[in-house]
Amino acid sequence: MDWNEAWSKIGTGTKTTRRVSAAGINRVGSVGGRALDAGARLCAPVAERWDAEADRRAKARTPEALKTLMKAQAAYNAARVTERQASAQRRLARSNNTNPFAAARRAAATADRAAAKGRQAARSDLKSARAEYPATLTSVAVRAHAVHSVPAAVATYALSTPLDWATWPLATSVGLVAAHVGTLFLGRRQAVTVVADESMSAEERQLMERLDPSYWVEHAPGRGLGGTVSTPPALEPGGIRCEIRLDGTWTLKSLSDKADSIRALLGARTALRMRITSASRGGWAVLSLATRSAAAHTSSLWTPDRIPADPLTMSLGLDTETGEEVLMPFDERLLISGASGTGKSWSSRPLMAHAHLRGDLVLIDGKGEEANVWEEVCRVAVELEEIEVAIDLAHAEMGRRKRAMKSRRISVWDGRQLTVVIDEGQVVLAAILRDKERLQRLIELSSLGRSRGVVLWWATQYPVTDGSAPGVHKMIAPNLLSRLSLRVAGTTQSQVALDDCAHYAPHQIPTGKEYRGHGYLKGYGPRLIRTWTLDDAGVQALPESFWGPAEA
Template sequence: MAAAWAKIGSQTKTAREVSGDWINSTLDELAPPFVPFAAWWDQEADRRRQLRTPDNLKALLDAQRKHNSARATAASAKAQQATARNGSRNPLNGARRAAAKSVRGAREQQRNARAELRKAQANYPTTLAVRAAQVHAAHGVPAAVATAALGSPWPVSASAAAVALQVGGLFLGRRRVTVCLPDDLSAEERQLVARLDPSHWVQHADDRGLGGTVTTPAEVTPGGIRCEVRLDGTWTVKGLNDRMESVRALLGARTGLRIRATSGQRGGWAVLTLSTRSAAEGVSSLWTPDRIPADPLVMSLGLDTETGDEVLVPFDERLLVSGASGTGKSWSTRPLLGAAHLRGDLVLIDGKGEEANIWEPICRTAVERDEVEDVVDQAHAEMTRRKRDMKARRISVWDGPQLTVLVDEGQVVLAMISNDKERLQRLIELSSLGRSRGVVLWWATQYPITDGSAPGVHKLIAPNLLTRFSLRVAGTTQAQVALDDCAHYAPQQIPADRAHRGHGYLKGYGPRMIRTWTLDDAGVSALPPKAWEFGGRAEVPAPAPDPAERPALQLLKGGDFLLAPPAAPAEAEVEPAKLPGGKHREPVLRAVAAGSTSVTAVAKATGINKGNVSRTVAALIDAGELHKAADGTLTTTSTEETA
């Protein structure tokens, strides 16, 4: 029995606690709108209380005495005037004139005494509680009489509701909101939460020019501190952002703390976010192939530092990545390159050359001018070949593997080909026409500008790069190109410390910072090698026959003609550049014959760029002049036959 009663009692207690929690939470939600009213009430009551000093009371009593005396004098003068009028009907009578002058002087004295009395009453005001009781009595008594006379409860009910509204507003406005805060709050976060409390905010908002704004109880999220702000009067979210320095001063926040205001879920409200934490903390930023999404149309960019959610971007969309030197731009693009390499073909055009040192054994790279020119030409030719293939198969979108071309650093690459109008046009066409044909251009630059003598991205290429991600940039001009109509995310204000390397904003995602994945040198070297080469052949029309080389006609007896046999053609000397392997053919063959058995060894022996050596070796293998063994060893055909 005792156990049963204990069980019943524990359940009843639990229900009571749940009910109490619900009531407290409801009152907490209702309290913020009444905080300004309670603050005004307390401020006005305190003002009145401070004015009720003994000196002001003495002045009030003197003013009342003078006012009473002036009223008595005015009444006596009025009586004397009435007596004088009764004694004589002549308005010019001396007694009537003297009485009228006395009345005017008494009235002037009464007006002055009344003004002094009002001033004294203002200096020694009635307490606010007494004034409120007087006001409620002024409408309560007539309401009670009206209810009794009309037999309707509405007059007295409306009066009682007004009293209840005032009392309830004061109760809710003065109520200390209960906020459940985590135990792991830092001293800085506790200070900020305390100063975001509605009671503290309202008391100090006017001093900072923020009067008309009221906060709600702060909430600590994995991304920092978040609270809503009610915007009264003419306040807007933009206006609150313009006064962000005043907000920082009111909260006493450190200069490096990121604070921003965004639109709330309804009009007249803003959301204030203080990035005291990062939801990405504790999660490794190292990228592995396991992070490639199952959906082939998207790829993972990084983590939202406020929510901890994974941020995905289109895989088959043209991309612009911007970031000043030292912001982690190369590290941020490596995971995207890894996804492009594993899903299809990747070509890296590296204007500076350092990044190509890591990717050269893995994919097709281009650093030198001739390599860049070859890659642009071949990528454009591949785009044209796919167009013909799609037309023959009657499809509108390429259904094969995607060829991704990354240009990094864009300013250097544009400087290489700026005077070559044909190749520059091919690069522009890659950005505008390649997407539907499975040739996608990605662009990375430290200088996201389109004007001037050294732009980081061409003004005809930038509009085609719809997906834009920006790390920290130099200024507002760069931010405008980097994020287009989302430049108000202010990537130029990202802290320049090491902790914020690889952090940036994605156009259209919202002003929430993203921490990108990173891929180190060892991770790049672990990717499977796969170098893309253009597989098509240029269509060269057959030359028209030379009239001088046409067969001669020989006249026979009887008027017939005999077609003379053509003369034996002279052996034309073949130019070295037209032989398999081109101009590097002979040096490569000599190096292999001398014992160089790999592309690296041949490049070292001849001094020719490794990319050119690789293409020359491939051409000679196709022509049968070189042989590549299963282990990758190179030998000349003559050596192979001798062996």
């Protein structure tokens, strides 16, 4: 029995976390019932440990152990008799002979020492035999209480008079006995966890029940999760959250590797998003189950009203776990990744609209479909000649601003930001890959443009840097520090899409329509974000503004 697990159990048996039914209203609804339930939760660990120790002692009291104990007891008694006899013979030898070197005295002394060692060995064997055949826990408790109850009764009698009883020693002792008995009584009482949220689904009730510590500790070893202990789960706006204590050699990684076992233990459906993260303290993990979304009751449609007051930030979407708005830097280079059908274009549009309204926007669209919506709003480039001209003009603007900054003696551009958006980077790269000069200009846009107010945003379905058709160039990807990833194809794409935050696992985002436009932001944390969306009509309603190069 794991003492840590036993100490952390709440109640006995398989208690269930459930709503109060009509049959349980009288018990749970009363103030006394709630008080007893609260007491049961506090006393359950003590009762569980008591019962575990009592069971251990009962199982150890086998007939074989009893025979060993009786044999050891007999051997010890015989050794004591032999020691007493040897000690008496040694004393007699001393009295009969005053010479300490006499043979009789030396022989008696040797026999006495041998008998003493024999008694010590027999005592050690007896101690081991008693441990193998322990006394019942009840008898141990009775003896322990007798140690303080008898002296307390004597002290009470001695310190009291027939007319004025000073009862505090005996009362204290009786109180300890009553506390012991009451703790065991309450700890063995089955408690009922009341869930007052009537909006909880049947699935959530089942998951809450199985995350209850009593169910978890009882069934976890069968799934290879022995040594982990759950805490009472909480239902939050984004789903169910539960902390898990990691005992022994358990680590966050080893628990994450057991994700399938946890899902089987909870009986959770395969499509349910489950995340295991580190807690705020060592030796603990946090298990999150996305049974609901905190953003479900907020429209995902972006409007200009969502532009933050801070000119250096833009709104990306809502955190599905907390419902909070997620902001990201406006003046930072950005990589947007997402497989076909994940809503990448729809998620990019609000960011592009922000860039259009707060500065200047140039869209280089390798495929052409997105340009159909933006061509009446901002400058777009679709054909190869247009793409080459757009790259050249943006690079030239970067050089012009460098010269202007030098003449004004400033280190950071303080004018309007020019945002260059590459939509389907794989197609654009394939078109200019053999043009080394133009490719170098594009690389320089990603590495040198930010301080000059020329910011590159790169969107691709294929976030890979190797192979014959990379989605982003290997010299450009390291410069794109802000990264948004919707669902991607696999772990290789996840590594490029989120870099050192690839453990967010964007490739594991479900494929259903309800998860279109959902993704992870590098550095924000492994919490899914529902991005804002903007339809065709919303884009076409934006004011027209076509960027053109300024004179040198």
